[in-house]
Amino acid sequence: MVWEVTRTVRVRLDVPDDRKSDLHATNKKFQYCANRTSEWAWRYPDEACVTSKNEAEAALYDDLREETDYLHANLVQKAIKRATDDIDNCVDRLADGESTSQPEYDTFSIVYDKRAATYYREKVSLATVNGRVECDYDLPDNPEGTPHGQYLLNDDYDFSTSTVHYDSEADEFYLHAAMEQEVDASSPEKAQDSRVLGVDCNVDDHIAATSTGEFIGNADYLNHQRREFEKRRASLQQTGTRSAHVTYQRIGDRFGRWSTDYLHQCSKQLVAEAKRHGCTHIAFENLERIRERISDGKKFQQWAFRKLQEQTENKAELAGIVVETVEPSYTSQQCSKCGCTLEENREGQQFGCLDCSYSVNADYNAAKNVARKLALQLQRGQKSPAGGVFCQYALKSGVMTVSATEVASDTPVSAERESTDKHTPLGVGH
Ligand SMILES: [Zn+2]
Incomplete structure (x- = not known):
């Protein structure tokens, strides 16, 4: 606290x-x-x-x-x-x-x-x-x-x-x-158990999806505002007068403030969601890798993601929550229930596992994978994985504890293990 x-x-x-x-x-x-x-x-x-x-x-x-x-x-x-x-x-x-x-x-x-x-x-x-x-x-x-x-x-x-x-x-x-x-009142480093909120960032639809099934911010709206701003700026640039130049800079500042503020609302919601679920950590995908996924023309979106992560880090720090990043490989293709990883599992905004038929919003599925990745990393980082320290990740239906077998093999748990019991010591120490 x-x-x-x-x-x-x-x-x-x-x-x-x-x-x-x-x-x-x-x-x-x-x-x-x-x-x-x-x-x-x-x-x-x-x-x-x-x-x-x-x-x-x-x-x-x-x-x-x-x-x-x-x-x-x-x-x-x-x-x-x-x-x-x-x-x-x-x-x-x-x-x-x-x-x-x-x-x-x-x-x-x-x-x-x-x-x-x-x-x-x-x-x-x-x-x-x-x-x-x-x-x-x-x-x-x-x-x-x-x-x-x-x-x-x-x-x-x-x-x-x-x-x-x-x-x-x-x-x-x-x-x-x-x-x-x-x-x-309690420093996170000393916390015994970790609990992770996973976040998946997007260039369209919602800005962020969480492993707890929350969808935050409207990326389409943000992009629309950006385009309107670009249009206005382009026409001012053509005008070429001194007063147009002043206005050009002023609306630039104004859009910067507006979008920063918009992302502030998003980061605030992310931290609130983490607090609501008693999370000690928030996991994002590594930005370097996100950059590869976004085409060069979308500098603004890269800026927006970076800003969102920075803001979340700052706000999380005040709440005693640690923000970490994970490698995003396969987070969008892997089934968060059975672990089946196939490119065909994802079709646009929909994820449908070809193996276990688990069907869910694609970003939500990815957010759960991001959460799980960090929980596994944290579990591995424990000096004694069997020492009774639980690394969990927060889901809509409750929390999931990563197991010792998972830590060793990196294979996700099965669907039945998604538990609503907040303190089920699944796997660890078994
Ligand atoms: Zn599956």
Whole structure:
């Protein structure tokens, strides 16, 4: 189990006198973005309010960048997010029969993520409308025992998205630093038993299929969006004007963000699925080999797979789950029930075993093989395979434990062995 602990520490910022106006001007633009988003997203009572940050970003981001004379990209995004988060709360209140109104922003408060700010232990560098400004923290002479010492200066805590405020009476700026610590209650290396979620990635239909029978993401949709983007870009390139060039880059950034975000949703689902099944490992096919399967023209899909694996690795790490890859040879041709490996077993999206007649979605069959491969590898890696440590893989119908015979021969178990008993010590030690 891994979870995060966040502590907020308020610290006065030593802002150079000649840079105070830059922070005020930045705040004005941040407010402007939040207010514009709020006006756009607030539709009560005629329509449903927009509470999705992504939807608001898609509609407003480009305009807001332009209208603010290119306020830092991440500040614009955070302003949009602030408004949609607040509206989300309003919608909850309305649903509870409480009264509320369209959020308005008129006080000084700027949200700085780690791209718009660089956080150090004793100072911060903040993006403003006029470049970066470095501000030292006003720390107590003896910070020991103070929140500053306990969190701000403590290397066990990392900075996460924080806010900058202004006290007009004192004419002082403050950072509300969000200090985050990951608490790891059980390290995966020490885990006795392993359980694997297998993942098969695809260029069409679903982006990923899991050994537990989940289908995640829509590859056709992602590819369609990509083609639309390419079309728009091609026509802009033909225009050739300077403003077309600017737009060209801007929609490029925007598509990059959109697709990264789309894959984030997919990787999030993958990790959630692994957690749901109590998995210690997630198995992907080795990317080098996937690349061979994808034609050269499909650079974008290679990028997407790489991104998905990277994102899954990052998210899995926070959940204490290890991501590994296996060689993908025969994963699509082999029957996950009887082990019969024939090219003819697969016909497009359908897998039909010519030996045992097992018939199932081809990607799901492949995902089960991927899971099994890693479970076998892990079992082999155990110092004593008969020592009572179980290497399992998660299936829709339950978990499967790899057996000692399998480890030796690499022959899959038979269909009857697919067990719903979560702790059946099948095979191991027999
Ligand atoms: Zn079969």
